[in-house]
Amino acid sequence: MGMTITEKILARHSGRRTVGPGDNIWVDVDVLMTHDVCGPGTIEIFRKQFGEKARVWDAEKVVVIPDHYIFTADQYAHRNVDILRAFVKEQQLPYFYDVGTPKYKGVCHIALPEEGHTRPGEVLFGTDSHTCTAGAFGEFATGIGNTDAALILGIGKLWVKVPPTMRFVFEGPLPPYLMAKDLILNIIGDIGVDGGTYKAMEFAGDGVYSLSIEERMTLCNMVIEAGGKNGVIAADEKTAAFVRERTDKPFEVVTNDLDAKYESVRVYRSKEIEPVVAKPHSPDNRATVREVAGTKLDRAYIGSCTGGKLTDFRAAAKILRGRRVKVDTFIVPATNQVMQGLKVERLDGQTLEEVFLAAGARIAEGASCAACLGGPSDTFGRLNKSEACISTTNRNFPGRMGSKTASVYLASPYTVAASAVKGVITDPREFLA
Amino acid sequence: MEEIIKGKAYVLGENIDTDQIIPAKHLVYSLSDPEERKLYGQYALSGVPDTKAGLPQGNARFVEDGSDRAVYKIIVAGKNFGCGSSREHAPVCLNIAGVQAVVAPSYARIFYRNAVDGGFFVPFESLEDLSHTIRTGDEIEIRVKDERLTNLTTGKTHRLRPLGDVADILKAGDVFAYARKAGLIKAPTVSTGTSPESFQMSED
Numbered sequence: 001m002g003m004t005i006t007e008k009i010l011a012r013h014s015g016r017r018t019v020g021p022g023d024n025i026w027v028d029v030d031v032l033m034t035h036d037v038c039g040p041g042t043i044e045i046f047r048k049q050f051g052e053k054a055r056v057w058d059a060e061k062v063v064v065i066p067d068h069y070i071f072t073a074d075q076y077a078h079r080n081v082d083i084l085r086a087f088v089k090e091q092q093l094p095y096f097y098d099v100g101t102p103k104y105k106g107v108c109h110i111a112l113p114e115e116g117h118t119r120p121g122e123v124l125f126g127t128d129s130h131t132c133t134a135g136a137f138g139e140f141a142t143g144i145g146n147t148d149a150a151l152i153l154g155i156g157k158l159w160v161k162v163p164p165t166m167r168f169v170f171e172g173p174l175p176p177y178l179m180a181k182d183l184i185l186n187i188i189g190d191i192g193v194d195g196g197t198y199k200a201m202e203f204a205g206d207g208v209y210s211l212s213i214e215e216r217m218t219l220c221n222m223v224i225e226a227g228g229k230n231g232v233i234a235a236d237e238k239t240a241a242f243v244r245e246r247t248d249k250p251f252e253v254v255t256n257d258l259d260a261k262y263e264s265v266r267v268y269r270s271k272e273i274e275p276v277v278a279k280p281h282s283p284d285n286r287a288t289v290r291e292v293a294g295t296k297l298d299r300a301y302i303g304s305c306t307g308g309k310l311t312d313f314r315a316a317a318k319i320l321r322g323r324r325v326k327v328d329t330f331i332v333p334a335t336n337q338v339m340q341g342l343k344v345e346r347l348d349g350q351t352l353e354e355v356f357l358a359a360g361a362r363i364a365e366g367a368s369c370a371a372c373l374g375g376p377s378d379t380f381g382r383l384n385k386s387e388a389c390i391s392t393t394n395r396n397f398p399g400r401m402g403s404k405t406a407s408v409y410l411a412s413p414y415t416v417a418a419s420a421v422k423g424v425i426t427d428p429r430e431f432l433a
Numbered sequence: 434m435e436e437i438i439k440g441k442a443y444v445l446g447e448n449i450d451t452d453q454i455i456p457a458k459h460l461v462y463s464l465s466d467p468e469e470r471k472l473y474g475q476y477a478l479s480g481v482p483d484t485k486a487g488l489p490q491g492n493a494r495f496v497e498d499g500s501d502r503a504v505y506k507i508i509v510a511g512k513n514f515g516c517g518s519s520r521e522h523a524p525v526c527l528n529i530a531g532v533q534a535v536v537a538p539s540y541a542r543i544f545y546r547n548a549v550d551g552g553f554f555v556p557f558e559s560l561e562d563l564s565h566t567i568r569t570g571d572e573i574e575i576r577v578k579d580e581r582l583t584n585l586t587t588g589k590t591h592r593l594r595p596l597g598d599v600a601d602i603l604k605a606g607d608v609f610a611y612a613r614k615a616g617l618i619k620a621p622t623v624s625t626g627t628s629p630e631s632f633q634m635s636e637d
Contacts, residue, residue: 024598026617041464041521049609050618069461076461129519129543145521145547146464151608155617159608161598193448194513198542227516227541282448373457373518397450397517399480404456 002257004165005232006200009140009254013123021164021263029061030122030139032152035108036066038127038145040083045150056091057156063095063117064088065108070099070368074376106335106367109133109221109305113213114337116247120235121254125152129224130305130394136216137243138235138253143224163229164263165200166191170207172270177432179315180211180218181307181392181412185276186268188226189286197227199263202256207270208233213242214311221306222394225283275415275428277390280407281398289415289427298387300325300420301401302413303332303364304372307392310341312413317352319417319431320359326423329361330381332370339367361420374402383408390419436577438534438555440506442584443495444488444569445481447511447562451544453480454515454523464525473522474501474529487569496530503530507573510537511564514556515544521551528553534575536582536593538562549599552607557582558594566591 003011007019014025034042046054056062064084069077081099088096095117097105105111109130112118120138124131127149134141144158152158168187188195201223208216220231233239235253243251277292279285302308302316313333333339342353342363356363364370364380371381372393383389383406391401396408411419414428421431459476463469478486478495487493496503508514508527514537515523524547527535535548536557548556557575559582567573572585580593596603605611612618 037460038520044465074461076463079463080461127519129517131519143519143543145519145524145543145551147521147547147551147608151550151612155612157617193516194539194541197513197539224517224543227513229542373452376458376461395450395452395517397448397452398482399456400450400452404453404480404482 002259002261004200004202004256004260004262005138005234005254006140006165006202006230007162008257009121009123010160010162019162021162023162025160025162026157027123027160029125029152029156029158031061031063031117031124032149033063033065033108033112033117033124033126033131034149035068035128036077036080036084037068038149039064040080041146042127042149042153043083043087045146046153049150050154054154056093056153059091059093061156062093062153063112064093065097065105065111066099067106067108067111068369068373069375071364071366071380072376072378077376104336106333107305107308107369110309110334110338113137113217114246114335116243116249119243119247119249119251120239121252125149125158130221132223132228132231133217133221133305135220135223135231136213136233137239138233140230140232142230161198163198163200165202166196167202167204167262167265169205169265169267170203170270171205171267172207173210174207174270177275177414177429178270178273179412179414180215182273182275184219184222185278185283185286185410186273188222188278188284189276190266191226193225193282193284194227196223198229201226201228201231203231203233209236212311213238214309217309218306222283225394275412277415277425278396278410280396280409283395283410289411289425292425293427295425296388297327297390297419297424299328299330299389300416301330301332301371301381301389301391301393302416303330303334303370303381304393305334306394307413308332308334308338310338310345312392313338313342313352314345315413316417317347317355319414319421319428320361321347321350321355323359323421325360325420327420329359329420330364330371331356331361332364332381333367335367371401373400390416390425392416438507438575438577440533440573441504442507442509442567442569442571442573443503443505444564444567445508445510446485446488446564448513448516449481449510450517451515451520451523452517454478455520455526456480460520460522464522470529471501473526477503477526477530488564489568493569501529503532506531506533507575508532508535509563509567510535511562512538514540516541519543521547524548524551524553536563549602550608552603555603560592560594563591
């Protein structure tokens with residue numbers, strides 16, 4: 001019987017010839033990632049369960065990336081990074097991207113691929129729900145809690161229930177005003193915030209393969225907003241080239257069997273899709289930008305693992321170049337590499353950083369998750385009152401970006417930039433015609 | 434063996450995400466320091482908008498000011514409970530506040546896994562959405578073996594779905610106990626107390 005990519009990867013990592021949806025299996029883990037919010041709790045459970053002197057199962061397979069609460073005066077937050085430091089030292093973990101050092105990266109889901117930790121065919125678990133982002137590299141990647149992560153630290157294995165696969169096909173390249181964000185918000189709008197619960201969500205079609213690696217990451221990043229267990233895109237030459245540039249570790253590309261069984265298949269024609277937003281307070285509360293055009297805003301936010309990559313800032317700069325924003329606009333690069341990109345990449349002679357500053361936007365002092373998830377009260381861009389914000393981030397449940405009386409609209413970097421210029425929700429086609 | 438969970442219900446709507454269960458600014462407290470842990474109980478469900486806190490009336494605080502324990506032992510909610518982030522602080526804060534069971538038609542998978550693997554409480558699936566029929570403050574009794582929930586206040590009884598594959602982990606206590614049984618952890622059992630109030634099936 002044929003298997004999907006997800007089934008095939010899980011079978012290979014459980015020592016079985018085949019697996020099918022619903023099977024409970026123990027899988028071998030290739031990479032475990034943790035960060036400053038969930039690392040300390042994970043370490044605590046690991047020590048309690050395996051002993052004070054226990055060693056992690058394989059130091060080469062553990063990646064520690066502080067990224068959540070970095071640029072804050074909160075002393076608890078600093079203490080948590082100290083706990084990571086002590087553990088890394090004790091366990092001699094080679095992959096630690098410490099705050100305040102040249103190795104500091106920023107948002108873990110973007111840092112992982114930058115440093116070559118995402119590889120086709122592998123199994124990656126992370127103590128963050130957006131670990132599913134790495135499915136864009138043709139691997140099985142999903143988020144877990146502290147307890148599961150502590151178990152992996154000890155034995156390098158975790159139990160998994162094999163998910164059925166939902167397939168989403170995009171036919172035709174994207175029109176110039178659309179981004180991956182519009183595609184995934186459309187899917188979530190169609191299937192709902194629990195439409196993919198326990199399921200693998202696979203993206204395919206020439207529309208998907210025409211996307212850059214960073215745009216593919218946006219698609220996989222938000223499967224969790226539909227409840228998906230993992231998102232996955234079969235690796236192609238673009239993927240392999242990206243990975244080979246960043247790591248010497250061998251990997252094996254896994255593809256779908258021709259007779260693989262999908263639970264469902266949805267086919268979209270890319271050119272028929274319109275720019276969309278997710279209205280407050282749920283990622284599946286979809287409306288076309290045209291339907292909500294003119295909605296008054298208090299601020300705009302461009303950042304996060306979903307919308308803070310170089311591709312996202314390139315898109316925003318295209319619209320902000322030579323224009324001024326009408327509402328407070330916050331720019332938060334996901335990683336230091338992206339931050340560096342803003343300083344060197346140029347658009348019509350200006351660096352992206354110059355474009356944003358000239359437009360009147362504010363740029364964060366450093367790369368981090370920042371206000372995507374609210375964070376401590378002094379977090380850059382945090383919504384501290386009943387403000388309306390349009391954002392390239394991934395969640396808009398009540399209180400997600402700070403105050404539970406704030407309203408968040410999720411949209412593509414094009415739509416966010418266009419809306420920042422007008423001060424009201426605006427269709428990016430007004431600027432990209 | 435008869436397993437019974439009994440207590441007052443606290444009722445919530447659909448898609449209660451982890452930011453509503455424990456807002457992100459609180460995720461900085463230590464989970465191991467006995468005093469600091471209590472802050473998680475204090476702020477459990479503090480992100481739920483006031484009008485939706487404790488249905489049907491709303492404006493019912495889950496944990497009173499100055500306390501870290503709720504008077505409610507059972508949460509009854511609509512579909513997709515616990516969606517959003519992977520933060521284990523979410524099931525843990527409910528556990529610290531004294532929750533022993535959650536009853537909802539469906540759960541987000543990471544939250545569900547965390548609740549089961551950490552042994553923090555039992556996440557029961559109801560056949561129908563009970564958040565419309567049970568009221569905050571109603572006295573509830575869950576008979577685990579019978580897969581039945583009785584609203585002692587109204588006398589109505591509702592069926593629950595079988596716990597299925599995860600029953601073995603819940604019965605073992607947590608995923609570590611389960612993995613030890615399966616021979617996957619060679620290290621000797623370390624003194625218990627990962628979570629001081631980890632869920633235990635009561636026998637009577």
